[in-house]
Amino acid sequence: MRSLPIGFPKVMVSTMAAGNVKDLVGIKDIVMIPAVADIMGLNKISRIILSEAAGAIVRMVKY
Numbered sequence: 001m002r003s004l005p006i007g008f009p010k011v012m013v014s015t016m017a018a019g020n021v022k023d024l025v026g027i028k029d030i031v032m033i034p035a036v037a038d039i040m041g042l043n044k045i046s047r048i049i050l051s052e053a054a055g056a057i058v059r060m061v062k063y
Contacts, residue, residue, distance in 0.1 A: 002028045009060035
């Protein structure tokens, strides 16, 4: 994702988003959404998180 140009929508859902993400993101414009549930499978919580991440991408592309 760091190789994509600035302004290109980049959203990452990760359990690591709750900590120090400086090494992962660097100076790029990457939105990190914390996954409060394990992403191994879909459940009630992970569906909401992934839906919000998809909605963020749609809104970024739209505007």
